[in-house]
Amino acid sequence: MTSTALRVYVRNSTLERIGQVDDYTSLTVIPRYNAIGSYVLEISADSGKANLLAEGNGLIIRTADGTLVDSGPIRTVDWSRSKDDSGAGKLTVGGVSDTEVLARYTCWPAPGSAIGAQADAVYKISGAVAETAMRTLVNVNAGPGALASRRNALLTLATNGNRGPTITRQLNQFDSLLAVLTDIANAAGLGFRVVQVGSNLQFQVYAPVDRSGTARFAFNFGNLTDADYSTTPPTCTRALVVAGGQSSPRQCKAYDRADPLYPGLMMEQFVDLTSVDTASVDLAAQMDQAAEEALSAGAGQGSLAISPIDIPQLRYGRDYQVGDTASAKVRDSWMTDVVREVTLTCTASDGTTVKATVGSSDGDGTVARIYKFLAQLKRDMGRVKTRKAA
Known part of the structure; x- marks a missing residue:
């Protein structure tokens, strides 16, 4: 393998490292910011390491200098062979990042009670620092503080850094834990992930680093x-937040935010808080929070895909990370934004190449639009169910 090749280690179901795969033919790994990453590895089925690549095991992927790129479980192992193949064929192994563990859980209205005792219609976060709120949600729904029947024995939490602003919001019953964390983190300007640390999977919240002054990419560079x-x-660009209207008087408020990319475009969006009692002492904070999330999620997007070259002065993993x-120089202007995802592709002969996405990773593709539509539909249906249960 070349000196820049990615290092791949295999772990078992208890996260114990059981070997290294140093004879793969190709590897693509995509770490993502506040989202589930993925990887695909190809290897000859004749390899003596092939038997390590089984469902239930996982991979730990590092750069040549030892920096963690991502870690996560193996989800698929596909075998193929053509009639012209003189060997035993090849294995194509697919997996996801450890952040995927958060997608397995929902946010219970009363996380300390059994499923038959979920009398509350909502779960409320009131005046908590964003990182503390995120850690609490993970802890009581999946981590050490969860019910024994829900607790993931491998999941731990990193030390609380008390990052982010104070938030107040109400969660629909059984909202996706990953989706809620993503909403909170994106609105608070924070990053989160789950990675293997020692013999555990650790939930981490971090403040992304502004490297726009040093991580600069341009053709003339x-x-x-x-x-x-x-x-x-x-x-x-205009969030119409409506609270109450059932057991309490209806209250409506409009929040405007001109979009810098499209300053003359006005787009109204209804934000449903009708399940919130307008007599709540923190009503204003809940409405403000809901408007902030709607305006942030609905902002105009600029997406820049670049193929940077690692040079001695600027290398991925050492000088910049996802998040x-x-x-990057676009025509004659500099664009500054978050590195949303990085695609690292490695072959035994060519070493590692990097393709980064700066700015929105949603793009305007059909799949992305369908996903966003279904996610919004699910949230709206959750609100309807909450109102009926109240």
Whole structure:
């Protein structure tokens, strides 16, 4: 393998390292910011390491200098062979990052009670620092503080850094834990992930680093091979938040935020808080929080895909990471935004190449639009069920 090749280690179901795969033919790994990453590895079925690559095991992927790229369980192992193949064929192994564990859980209205005793219609976060609120949600729904029947024995929490602003919000019953964490983190300007630390999976919250002054990519710098920039218009520049209307008087408020990409475009969006009692002492904070999330999620997007070249002065993993803010020159202007995901592709002969996505990772593709529509539909249906249960 080349000196820049990614290092791959295999772990078993208890996270014990059981070997290294150093003869794979290709590997693509995509760590993502506040989302589930993925990887695909190909290896000859004749390899003596092939038997390690089984469902239930997982991979730990590091750069040549030892920096963790991602870790996560193996989900698929596919075997194929053509009639012209003189060997035993090849294995294609697919997996996801350990952050996927958060997608297995929902946010219970009363996480300390059994499923038959879920009398509360909502779970409320009131005046908590964003990181503390995120850690609490993970702890009581999946971590050490969860019911024994729900507790993931491998999941731990990193030390609380008390990062982010104070938030107040109400969760629909049984909302996706991962979706709620993503909403809170994105609105608070925080990052989160689950990675293997020792013999545990650790939930971590972090403040992304602004490296726009040092992580700079441009063709004339010799550290960029191609770039593709696109924009999509906002879906919400005016949030119409409506609270109460059932057992309490109805209250409505509009929140405006002009979009810098499309300053003349006005897009209204209804934000449903009708399950919230308008007599609540923190009503204003809940409405403000809901508006902030709607406006942030509906903002116009700029997406920049770049293929940077690692040079001695600037290398992925050492000088910038997923979640950091970087700069790239688009035509004659500098674009500064978050590195949303990085695709690292490695072959035994060519070493590692890097393709980074700066700015929105949603793009305007059909799959992304369908996913966002279904996610919004699920949230709306959750609100309807909450109202009926109240």
